[in-house]
Amino acid sequence: MKVFVTGKLSDRAFDALQNFAQVDAYESDDPMPREEFEARLDGKDALVCILGDKVDRELFQKRPQLKLVANVAVGYDNINVADANDAGVLITNTPGVLDNATADLAFGLLLSAARRIVEADGFVRRGEWKGWKRELMLGAELHGKTLGIVGMGRIGKAVAKRARAFGLNIIYARKGEDKKADDALKKAFEAERVSLSDLCKRSDFISVHCPLRQETRHLIGKAEFALMQPHCVLVNTSRGAVIDEEAMIEALESKRIASCGLDVFEREPLVPERLIALPNVVLAPHIGSATKETRAGMDELAIKGLVEAFSGKLPSNAVNPAVWDKFQGSR
Numbered sequence: 001m002k003v004f005v006t007g008k009l010s011d012r013a014f015d016a017l018q019n020f021a022q023v024d025a026y027e028s029d030d031p032m033p034r035e036e037f038e039a040r041l042d043g044k045d046a047l048v049c050i051l052g053d054k055v056d057r058e059l060f061q062k063r064p065q066l067k068l069v070a071n072v073a074v075g076y077d078n079i080n081v082a083d084a085n086d087a088g089v090l091i092t093n094t095p096g097v098l099d100n101a102t103a104d105l106a107f108g109l110l111l112s113a114a115r116r117i118v119e120a121d122g123f124v125r126r127g128e129w130k131g132w133k134r135e136l137m138l139g140a141e142l143h144g145k146t147l148g149i150v151g152m153g154r155i156g157k158a159v160a161k162r163a164r165a166f167g168l169n170i171i172y173a174r175k176g177e178d179k180k181a182d183d184a185l186k187k188a189f190e191a192e193r194v195s196l197s198d199l200c201k202r203s204d205f206i207s208v209h210c211p212l213r214q215e216t217r218h219l220i221g222k223a224e225f226a227l228m229q230p231h232c233v234l235v236n237t238s239r240g241a242v243i244d245e246e247a248m249i250e251a252l253e254s255k256r257i258a259s260c261g262l263d264v265f266e267r268e269p270l271v272p273e274r275l276i277a278l279p280n281v282v283l284a285p286h287i288g289s290a291t292k293e294t295r296a297g298m299d300e301l302a303i304k305g306l307v308e309a310f311s312g313k314l315p316s317n318a319v320n321p322a323v324w325d326k327f328q329g330s331r
């Protein structure tokens with residue numbers, strides 16, 4: 001059984017994989033050139049990949065031997081799951097292990113944007129600080145304000161937990177009816193479920209935590225920015241394309257909203273010059289899950305799922321369990 005790994009894995013996960021399969025691993029932490037990716041994937045039974053690796057029909061059609069793709073990320077918008085279903089390829093992701101790390105970063109970005117920490121850091125470093133001033137770098141206080149959470153899954157809940165400690169009131173918008181879950185959220189966080197429009201109107205701060213799907217692409221666009229309050233701070237640690245980046249830049253430039261904290265962008269690693277030119281944004285290079293502990297947890301979960309699947313057990317982190325019978329037949 002042959003596995004191709006497109007990025008570095010933690011030692012424990014790598015050892016576990018090597019004990020189980022013949023492993024070909026890309027040696028660098030830099031993104032892999034596509035031609036090399038395609039060439040080295042030939043003849044492999046499984047692929048362990050990262051969110052920059054595009055996986056679709058063409059890839060499957062050329063490689064009938066490929067049976068499983070383990071995405072070392074919770075988001076799997078880089079993989080065309082419908083194509084994987086047609087090809088009978090099992091897809092896994094890494095849910096649960098990165099909730100705290102991502103929620104921490106969302107809060108870091110929220111605090112940085114609301115309290116202008118990055119701007120303040122530059123001010124001090126440039127030697128512009130001439131003494132204490134009453135009006136210097138005034139920002140927005142979190143306590144007593146309203147945080148709107150878009151997408152109330154595992155990461156949204158981890159954000160809600162932190163928000164309560166900061167004295168924030170929580171409203172949230174998400175898809176699907178689930179009264180039981182709404183009641184539980186009310187009980188745990190006094191969180192109120194509202195429509196996306198109401199969330200945009202009422203929030204002092206907004207944090208986005210829904211996955212990127214066809215129906216969430218540009219979920220927040222021109223119409224939503226038009227509803228937001230001018231002091232609103234928007235944080236995105238999910239996927240760039242959930243927000244219409246052009247509309248967001250216009251909203252920031254025209255001061256329709258106050259600021260943004262962004263870990264994700266529509267065309268990563270491209271960050272528009274107009275965004276970089278704005279002082280009222282805090283930018284990070286997609287590091288939501290980038291803690292040592294979480295990265296190790298993601299690697300271990302990815303490899304555990306792979307080993308389970310090839311040992312005849314449907315992994316709990318399978319994204320498309322419907323292909324399980326087909327997968328087993330091809331194994």
Ligand code: GLV
Nearest residue numbers: 072073074075289
């Ligand atoms: C990171 O963005 C992930 O989806 O795990």
